[in-house]
Amino acid sequence: MRNFSEDDPAVPAMDRVIAKAPSWRRYWPYGAAAAAVLLAGIWLMIAGGGRVYRVSMDQVTIGTVASGAFEDFAAVRGTVAPFITNYLTTDQGGTVKQILVEDGAIVKKDQPLIVLANPTLQLEVAAREADTARQMSEVENTRLQLEQTRLDHQKSLFEIDHEVESLTADIARDKRLFEAKALASATYEKDKSKLAYVLKVQSAIQVSHGKMEGIRREQLAQLKTTLVRLNTNLEAARQSIEALTIRAPMDGQLTALDALAGQSKPQGAVLGQVDSLDRFKLTAQVDEFYLGRVRTGQQAISSINGRDYKATVAKVYTQVSNGTFKVDLAFTGAVPTGVHNGQAVEIKLQLGGTTKALLLPSGPFYQDGGGTWVFLLDGKTAKRRAVKLGRRNPEFVEVLEGLKPGDRVIVSSYSAYQNIDRVELESK
Template identity: 40%
Template sequence: MTQVNKTKTDSIKNAMPLTAVTKAVSGMDRKISTTASPMKKWLGFTMIMLIVAFAAYMIANKSTGKVLSVDNSRIVVSQVTSGIFEDFIPIRGRVTPAKTVYLDAIEGGRVEKILVEDGANLTAGNLIVELSSASLQLSALGNETRVAEQLNNMRTIELNLEQNRLQHKRNIIDIKHQIKLLTRQVKRSQSLIATGAITKTQVEDSEDTLIWYKDRLALTLESQQSDARMQGEQLAFLKDTSTRLESNLAISRQNLDNMNIKAPVAGILSGFNVEVGQSIARGERLGQIDTPNDYKLTAFIDEFYLGRVDIGQTANYKNYSLVIAKVYPQVQNGQFEVDFKFVTEQPKGIRRGQTIQIKLTLGDASEAMLIPNGAFYQDTGGKWLFVVSADGSQAMKRNVRLGRRNNQFIEVIEGLELGEQVVTSPYSSYQDMQRLNFQ
């Protein structure tokens, strides 16, 4: 059935003229007119504008980074200026004695008597405190007795050696005398043999006795030389031993004398706090003696300046000049210690432990671009700044290079122009920002 209808329709189309078909179609597709509401037009236009504005905002934020709006009253704005940069840093130094001698107990004991008080002005040799130690006294007496006995024994040995030497001399004198008598007797006997007054046997006996004495003399002389050499060596050893024993005895006596603690130098006694009856251990510190009216300054400097501080650099306190005398190599808690000494005279009225403000000169003054020293430096390390725009409505982050700094100004090396304004207040809340908008 469908195929038959389709065939009929195709035959009708083929039979109808083209114009008739066109009219039939146009009569079927009539245009229907609609009227749009003005409210809908404006609503669509507004949505398109919002989308464009949001896209522009996102593009702007992407190109300029993070933005923060800040209150003008919460920031400090400073201007880049030109001036003389004085290369110094302020330092707070502590007054300490230029020379300190510590009082330590050489020998321990019990405090028997205190002769001075803390803060006393002492001269060298003044007695400060007396100690007592029964065991040390007994030990010293025992050592003295033993040393005395050994010295007496050595004196006895020396006396025996001297007597032996003198005995050798007497023997030699006796032998020589006998040789002289026998020589004279032999000569007389030989002249009497011819007369028959004396027998030949008697003469031979005298000659034999003379030879015996001569041999004895040679042996005695040899023995005397050997004994003299050995006695000399022994006497030298005994004298050396005697010197050591006497030195030991002196040390033993000195230990007893050390129980009386005296001032080794002149100065002011400080840190002295002992009581009568108190037991003091060997090596225990009793106090110290500070040189009077002679002070130095001890200061701690930030390790940032470690490479720029050296011995011989000058500093000033009011009208008084100081110089660095010692730089300690240890760095503790980000600081290192330095000792200053006064060049000519020192201020009157300063006291130990007092702190005073001084200026340490690091280099010569020179012309430079400057910005005020602010808290921003601790946050940025001097590597970047917020630079205020010409209209003052915002500040942009900019990389800069800063140089020397003191407590008032920081030297600008590059990145800023004269007359520009920068934010010098703390950056702790702006670390990740690229731009600040001022309200």
């Protein structure tokens, strides 16, 4: 094959070969245009305030900052609860033998409610009673022996006293006879010697009697203590049998009954509860945001059956669960009637007085932004603004710094704006 070149005279001028242009010369205008667009976008983002989110106007809620009276309260939802609740617990475990009342029944104090059976306990108590009876019998026999010993000593003392009195009388008579020469000297001296001996014996018996009486009193005191202990143990044994019958601890309504015939219940099991019927309280779950501001004695107003009732915070449970903590409120003044346990109640819990403040309508924005920033409107553009917010109630949030009266703020949810610097509002 023949190769041709531009200088070859055999190649006509109109068929000259043209060299192909480099690739970069053909595509550089497109790359330049793309770079220009990117730079322009970056410049617009920086100049316009960073990351932008566009949203329809009808999808946001706008609130206006204004001066006004701020009422410091928390609106919570509570329930009616019995003022007193006593739980039915088993002092002794056993099998449910008989249920004497139904759940929801009105009961009287000490009324039998549930009967348990515990054969093992009953045998133990019977054995304990027999052993206690034996020990009590031994104690009684010991007491009788001590009493008999005391009587024997007393009898000995009486006898020696009587002998001393007789000898004393005889010696007085013998003295007169001896002085009248009617009694021999030996006889008189013998009677005097016998009296001296009997007096020594009397003194020894008296000393012995005193010591024995002290010992007897100590032993009787110990026996009395033992007897009291045995009686206490016997009573405890009998009460353990009596405890197998669960009784109502007070007048009220039996609720939450958890017992079926034949069920085995361990010691300490809760079988139900008895609620007071004539007195009620309120219980409410309060947002943990208010934990440091709720105290006992604070006032509240509850709306029940279309009427308002006053109450005070009686107890604050500081344990937080699922973002809330529990409070108990006691009624003051008029007490509602015709209510039932578990009835829902709207409660207005007063946290402070009414003060003049700069107010922003409340909304989901507070939870989403943590109350440290908002989106402030300027025309149809809302820019992120750092703020300081204070107290809040269901209607308003107190503005401390960062906003002024007349400012318009997006108060709807910020969940989609967490990493956004500017929100553009578009007409529908």
